[in-house]
Amino acid sequence: MEYAILLRIPFLHIGVRCILFASTFYPSMCMGFGCNACGVIGCRIIDSPRERLIAVLTNSFAPCNGRFPLLIFLCSVFFAGSAAGGALLLTAVIAGSVLLTLAVSRLLSATVLRGMPSSFTLELPPYRMPQPGPVIVRSILDRTLFVLGRAAAVAAPAGVVIWLLSHIMVGDASVFTHLTAWLDPFARWFGLDGVILLAFVLGFPANELVMPLIVMGYLCTGTLAGVADPGAFHALLLANGWTACTALCTLVFTVAHWPCSTTCLTIWKETRSVKWTAVAALLPTVCGLGLCFVIRTACTMCGMG
Numbered sequence: 250m251e252y253a254i255l256l257r258i259p260f261l262h263i264g265v266r267c268i269l270f271a272s273t274f275y276p277s278m279c280m281g282f283g284c285n286a287c288g289v290i291g292c293r294i295i296d297s298p299r300e301r302l303i304a305v306l307t308n309s310f311a312p313c314n315g316r317f318p319l320l321i322f323l324c325s326v327f328f329a330g331s332a333a334g335g336a337l338l339l340t341a342v343i344a345g346s347v348l349l350t351l352a353v354s355r356l357l358s359a360t361v362l363r364g365m366p367s368s369f370t371l372e373l374p375p376y377r378m379p380q381p382g383p384v385i386v387r388s389i390l391d392r393t394l395f396v397l398g399r400a401a402a403v404a405a406p407a408g409v410v411i412w413l414l415s416h417i418m419v420g421d422a423s424v425f426t427h428l429t430a431w432l433d434p435f436a437r438w439f440g441l442d443g444v445i446l447l448a449f450v451l452g453f454p455a456n457e458l459v460m461p462l463i464v465m466g467y468l469c470t471g472t473l474a475g476v477a478d479p480g481a482f483h484a485l486l487l488a489n490g491w492t493a494c495t496a497l498c499t500l501v502f503t504v505a506h507w508p509c510s511t512t513c514l515t516i517w518k519e520t521r522s523v524k525w526t527a528v529a530a531l532l533p534t535v536c537g538l539g540l541c542f543v544i545r546t547a548c549t550m551c552g553m554g
Contacts (some may be wrong), residue, residue, distance in 0.1 A: 267270075277304050278350055282343075284347030285512040299364045303357050305516055306529045309508035310350040310536075312343070315456030316503050322460070326479045327486075328494040344505050353536065407454035407510070414451070415465065424449065429466055439538050440498030440545035442490065454510045459503070487498055494548035498541040505537030 277295070281288030288308040295301040312320060320342060325335025358364070389392045427449070433443030444466035452459040464482070467489045486496075507530040508516070517526045 276346070277308060279553060281308045283314060285309050285311065285313045285508050289512060289515045291521050292519070294382065297364075299362050300358075302520065302525065303354050303362055305519060306357065306525070306532055307350050307354045309512060309529065310346050310353065311531050312346055312504050313456065313466060313509075316459075317461050318457070319503050322479060322482065322502065323496050325502045326483050328492075328493075335518065340502065342504065349505065353532065407451070411451055411458075411462070421509065423469075426469065438492050438545070439502070439541035440548065441502065441541065442495070443501075444489070445480040445495075445499055449506055452508070452509075456509050492548075494545060495550075498544050501540050501544060502537045505533045505540065507531075507534045 276290040277288050279288075280291040285308055285530065288311060289305050292301050292304040294309065295304055316360035320339060324342065329335040329338050369536040413422050414428070417424045419427055429443035429447050431443070432446045436442050436446040444463055448459045448466060449461055464485065469484055507513075513526055513530060516529045517523065520526065
């Protein structure tokens with residue numbers, strides 16, 4: 250009765266519904282900040298199949314540990330210029346990813362995955378004395394090795410592909426260089442360039458590869474490379490035509506793009522559906538490209554492109 254009365258108060262019902270909606274997806278979304286594959290597995294606690302599917306489809310909007318290095322660099326070095334300012338900006342980016350998750354979840358719930366909302370009940374287990382042995386064994390065997398095994402199944406072949414692309418020469422340039430030149434016109438529409446877009450594509454096995462691949466593409470080294478000095482990395486990006494618009498679009502695309510191979514494999518294992526796995530990959534990609542296009546258009550109109 251009290252809930253029904255609250256829903257009649259103007260504007261208050263929006264906040265109440267958002268709180269109830271967030272309580273359903275919050276636990277699995279928080280797990281996604283560590284690893285999206287673990288976050289997808291964590292969606293099992295949601296009883297409703299419809300809401301569980303929504304949580305699975307939107308979990309990749311939460312930036313995982315593999316995406317944080319590039320996010321931290323862009324926030325602290327390219328925009329804020331200091332660690333304190335970078336921390337505040339990174340917090341804003343994380344808050345934005347949460348809002349984007351809730352917005353897309355609400356959109357799915359109101360369109361293709363309509364249905365009656367369900368209550369979220371989390372039953373607490375009985376309290377017992379900790380048993381270190383079983384906890385360590387189950388954590389290592391049932392969780393850590395399980396996820397690492399799925400990652401290795403795709404990461405090893407992907408490493409071979411990256412090595413071949415950077416070492417097979419066609420004319421006077423590698424296949425990697427030809428691919429970046431081919432992708433460049435398309436990437437420019439979204440405020441990126443061919444090297445950035447190809448780095449995200451080849452980073453499909455693991456998001457940790459994106460930053461080394463960008464450095465490899467700009468330095469033309471043929472091997473995955475890293476720059477220990479953030480200032481040197483900043484100078485490298487500026488020398489290759491990066492602007493504030495490029496950095497902002499890369500920041501947004503880092504948050505919203507297709508999930509990694511391990512997450513995609515986990516989504517397929519959880520849903521047993523190629524269709525929903527494809528939707529889970531396309532949904533953040535379309536959102537990310539759409540936001541990048543809007544940002545690039547706005548920057549061009551303001552003379553910042």
